[in-house]
Amino acid sequence: MRHINISVIFIKTFSELFQENQKNMLKIIFRSLLCIVAIFSLCFNMVGCDFKPKRSPYVLVNRLGDNPATLNPILATDAESSSVLEYVYETLLKTDYKTLELQPMLAEKWDVSDDHLTYIFTIRKGVTWQDGVPFTVDDVIYSFERIQDPKVDAGRLRSYLVDVLSVKKINDDQVEFKYKKPYFKALEIIGAGMPIIPTHIFDNGEDFNTHSADRKPIGTGPFKFKEWETGQKVELERYDGYWGKHPEISGIVFKVIPNSTVALQLLKKGDLDINGLRAIQWAKQTESKVFNDKFNKYHYWIPNFAYIGWNLKKPYFKDRKTRIAMTMLLNRQEILDKLLFNQGEVVTGCFYKFSNAYNHDLAPYAYDPEEAKKLLKEAGWADTNKDGILDRNGIPFIFTYIYPTGSTFSRSLGLILRQNLYKIGIEVKLMPMEWAAMLGRMRDRDFDAVSLAWSLGFNQDPYQVWHSTQIKEGSNYIGFENKEVDKLLEQARVQFDPKKRDEIYRKVHEIIHYEEPYTFLFTTPNMIAVSKRFTNVQQYKAGLDILEWGVTPVHNLIQW
Template sequence: MNNRSGIFTFLLFILLFGMIGLQILSMIQSDRLYERLNTLLEAVSGRQMTSYRTESSTDSGSKYPGDEGDWLIESISGEPATLNELVESSTWSTRWIVSGNIFEPMVAYEPNEFKLRGILAEKFSISDDGLEIYFKLKDNIHFSDGTPVTTDDVIFTFETITDPNIDAAGYANYFQDVDKYEKINDKEIKFHMKKVYFLSLEFLGGMPIHPKHVYAFKNANEFNTRVSNPVGTGPYIFGKWDTGQQVVLNRNENYWDEKPKIRKKVYKFITNDTAALQALQAGEIDYLRPLPEQFGEKSKDKEFNKNFYCLSYWAAGNTGYFWVGWNQARPFFADKKVRLAMTLLLDREAIKEHVLRNPDAQIPTGPFYIYGPQNDPNIKPWPYDPQKAAKLLDEAGWKDTDGDGIRDKNGIPFKFNYMIASGLVLHEQVAKLLKDTAARVGIEVTLDPYEWSVFTKKVQERSFDALSMAWGGGVKSDPYQIWHSSQIENGSNYVRFNNPEADALIEEARQTLDDDKRNVLYHRFHKILHEEQPYTFIYTRPEQRFLNKRFSNVKIYKLGIDELEWYVPKEKQRYK
């Protein structure tokens, strides 16, 4: 295995930039839950403990370790607006193409355990008081044009992100606690923090280092509008961008570390899921994230399995969850008894079996990765129980006082709108299930679909009764932006959750460096959410992929998979 790994470098980038995924752009835009998260994940760290965690391999050609060549052609669902990942117009597809392939951070995670290791950094540390972060760069690292990487490039990247004139305000928020940096020499740098934050090392170490001599700008607009031709230290370099069709990356023959076997990576833009699967089977692409129903069908197809790996694994980069949120500013959902009743009215096991058709999906009880240490495994999902739901509604004062079949309270009938983004089949199915069950206990639900741009505007305005969305997630996450009461007006606390004890726990956890002590705080916070039910947590599921079987050395690690280890035996290669 290489000294560094692309997918795990990408996960560290996600840690730095993925928390922006908690903003509105991170909401689900398709039933392909995790592919359409525009900026993905919250944070990545911790320990994973599922059946997918032990290293396994589908390798059928390890006797060909010297084989080089061929292309890996992957379908992605949307064409990026830019390949400049630092600006906010960048999307999920931007980062999927450039992160780990073209740009690398100073630190990333070990492939088989949640332990940071150096990528561009030879050494790194955090002081006992958590206020000083130190990095020493490796001596042999250089950009694809041969220019050595120095601390000037680290400083340039940091100053670019934090420049108020650069279109990176969301990213800059996560560096606002940096007091100053201290350049020790060309290879060593120290960052001084204003206050303790448990993710400071990961954020600073996760910056995708940009070459100053390439990206230096006289005015911010030069950088903001640079959309193509990215240059970094990574194992691949930019080849070409055929607008509307594909982005091509070529192997970096000047790479400072062990070069990957695959000579080209091609990212084809295929927006239609059926067309993408057809392209895979026709040999036009090699690699695909299928819809849940596509995976459910094809993974059982013996003929399909002769030619394609059906990979299903829990990946640290894809530990998000789908949820229904209850706006606590509306009279229907101000009482936690009512919110719990709504959860009891949703048969989530039936959703897993008949809607997702994915036996590996799980019902989460809170916002944390279900196999991670922040999650309290002793908290169990609320069951499907319409009778108990009806009792709770009675206790909350919602009763049918006028005999019209609809519950009411203080003259207000229990009729609410359930907002979804139009065209999302999965969201529509969940909404219809709730509508049917709620009607049986005297609640009228109206489905309220909106085109995506209108939907996001209404979410930002908090103009909804209930809605369904999804968040990206990671094993080591900071719930501040979604759950702290300070985020009700301008953050991502769209359902207006407000609990003083939860606020205090979130604040204390952010400044607690000891993992065990911090997780105790998060377990208490988890319990509060379980009792308050501001969301009904619907499901979380593993990552699923189809991959052509001509590729060998395809392994599953605790953190997922690593494309840089793959190769194609000479006799199976298609492209020169």
């Protein structure tokens, strides 16, 4: 397709103006402006007009729904940060996309003692950080020490390393981890779950939680940091000194696009190469021949669930009956059908629905407004002052529902919740929040209700979300506390028999379902569109691995 380069025409027009006689200047300017207007009009009505700069076809343009909270892998807890960091930083081991088995990464081999208490890793030789400094065993130990430092905001990672007794350097090539007691995920956590950071960058006297490297990361991965324009994009470029196989993709640009509708428009226009699709986009807005000539679509399940979390430390949600009433006031199946076009399944608990840990004997709480009213009355809620709002102990039932800015589903869900609760005398205030601010509110436990989702591992351990020790600084943001659940979670951690561990988790599921600290919503599939410019795009159990993708050589692309 032929392209018109408007910048050349524009410059040429004004260059010619100054070569004319002075007496014709105004006439020519007027005609030139008319010409420019005509050209812009023509250009905007032509498909493929590239009056903007071009970009390399070897650069993958992806989307972030919001700004990353940080680019420090030890501090990061959000999906946006992780989406960027997985290409910059590495771990000792990695999980194979196809088999889900552990494979060598920064460690070339490892040994585990028969009692599951000692783990020795031999690090890979010849690996350098992206500034050229060699990677060493000392970096592994330093990374562990930062996670364990109570001054560091690493509660999420620390909760998985509580039983590590010691870490020591055996020699320049080997590091040893010793555990107090066995843990079924120990190898996975210290091998593939503990990010390794450079000692020489972070150990310079700066506050770790606000370190300058949090915005300018230096890792050992296949891509290195290039630029972060807050609110606009994060850009990575291929690291030519990478120890492993070099990806064919030369760079990745993550554009911050909160609105999913805008993101789909940009995808269709060619300004994005890959994008997650909402259910309506998958079912209704990407079915045309034009779209499918340009993009391949992928649909697969990975462990996740969406939920509304009720802050149990707030007076509204302290009791079980009130929380169950909240769930009974939401018609989850109807929401699934109408908002998500049936792309998902209603869940009753925190485990992956297609795993043996999920308790399939439990039925979802039914949509039943009348039963919900009854439960609220039993819980002590009544309109004692006849103002139309339920109250209890002098506290009106008015709460705030926070959700991520740009989440169309969370907003729609909030509107439905507000409408349903208003009918029975409960007022819901909706508050969209930027991601970093929302995470801050959750860390401070300063919220009433929150709409979010958890992305789970295939090999699940929900300790960080549900154990009472995680209320203060872990991911137990809602303040759930149950002694029986604590005991079961601790038992599961030392159980290496998957069948017996699943039995324990099904009991955990049963208790949490009974208490209903979340309104559990749905598990949903990943629905992805990828430009056909990329080749060898394989769909695995763990998703898509862009590091193995090829690129079809084409002309430079339009940069809108």
